Amino acid sequence: MFRTIKQDIQAVRERDPAAKGLIEILLSYAGLHAILLHRIAHLFWKMKVPVLPRLISHVARFLTGIEIHPAAVIGKGFFIDHGMGVVIGETTEIGAYVTLYQGVTLGGTGNEQGKRHPTLGNHVIVGAGAKILGAIVVGDHVRIGANSVVLKSIPAHNTVVGIPGKIIHRKDDEGDLDHTNLPDPISARFKILELKIMELGRKLNKTSEHISPETKDDD
Numbered sequence: 293m294f295r296t297i298k299q300d301i302q303a304v305r306e307r308d309p310a311a312k313g314l315i316e317i318l319l320s321y322a323g324l325h326a327i328l329l330h331r332i333a334h335l336f337w338k339m340k341v342p343v344l345p346r347l348i349s350h351v352a353r354f355l356t357g358i359e360i361h362p363a364a365v366i367g368k369g370f371f372i373d374h375g376m377g378v379v380i381g382e383t384t385e386i387g388a389y390v391t392l393y394q395g396v397t398l399g400g401t402g403n404e405q406g407k408r409h410p411t412l413g414n415h416v417i418v419g420a421g422a423k424i425l426g427a428i429v430v431g432d433h434v435r436i437g438a439n440s441v442v443l444k445s446i447p448a449h450n451t452v453v454g455i456p457g458k459i460i461h462r463k464d465d466e467g468d469l470d471h472t473n474l475p476d477p478i479s480a481r482f483k484i485l486e487l488k489i490m491e492l493g494r495k496l497n498k499t500s501e502h503i504s505p506e507t508k509d510d511d
Contacts, residue, residue, distance in 0.1 A: 293331055296368045300327050303371040307391060323372030326358035333362035366390075367414070374420075381409035386416075387432070393420040401426040401443075413448060 304317050304324055311317050317324060333348035345362035353359045357376040360366075364380050367388035372378055374394040380386075383406070384398045396418045400408040410424045413431045419438035424430060431448030442457040451460045 293335065297328060297331060299368040300324060300331075300370055303369040303389065303391075307371050308373060322356040322358065323375040323378075326352050326356040326360060326372060326375060326378075327366065327370050329355075330360040330362065330364070330366065333360075334364070334366075337362040364409075383407045383427070384409040385411040387412055387414035389415050391417045393418065393422075393438070395421040397423045397425070399423065399425050410442075 301314070301317060301324065304311050304321055305314075308321075311321075329348055329352040333345040333352070336348070337345040349360060349362050358372060358378045360378075360380040361382040361384070363382045364384040364386070366380075366384075366386045367390065369389040370386065371391045372393075373391065375392075377395040378392055379397045379399060381399050383400075386398075390412055398410050398412070402408075407427045409427065411427075411429045412418075412424075413429070413434065415433045416430055416436075417434075418424065418436045419440065421439040422436045422442070423440070424436065424442045426443060428443070429445045430436070430442070431446055431450070433449045434446050435451045436442060436446075436457065437451070437453035439455070440453050440457045441455045442452055444457070446452055446457070446459060452458065453460060
């Protein structure tokens with residue numbers, strides 16, 4: 293567990309340009325505090341210690357604004373940036389080197405039993421406010437844009453945006469999630485519709501030009 297915690301700390305150093313040093317990271321990063329407390333709670337959960345894991349989770353939520361169920365399985369190098377409002381459900385499974393931004397929900401879709409929360413692969417990045425719901429699988433190196441709602445499994449090496457989430461077939465293996473350059477699928481559809489309307493208008497104008505004066509007079 294200590295090796296995993298060391299990698300969690302290293303993840304902050306590598307992924308947050310605002311991180312200035314080890315002492316600052318240890319004292320002032322709520323996302324790190326949340327994952328450290330979760331590692332302890334999860335250990336007690338696996339040991340089947342009653343009450344204590346949930347109590348630790350509750351204290352962590354009070355201190356950090358981040359709610360992680362003690363049963364959730366989270367891999368090494370996990371990083372929550374800012375973190376306020378993040379919710380990670382009981383049967384969630386998260387791979388290695390995953391990054392979540394503030395307001396992310398990894399939740400269920402109802403009162404079903406068994407596996408009901410998402411499984412995230414390695415090197416996944418989830419943008420601020422995104423919701424990933426249900427027992428779906430998000431593949432390795434997937435990027436999910438801010439405020440997206442993902443309800444279906446996503447293959448590896450894809451980017452997802454929108455409500456509901458739509459796959460953008462752009463396969464980048466490395467780098468952060470650049471929200472300023474994410475395509476907007478809804479805007480793209482409107483542009484296609486606009487072009488079709490313009491083309492229809494041109495056809496109607498041509499048809500109108502071929503109508504003879506006599507025909508117009510008869511009308």
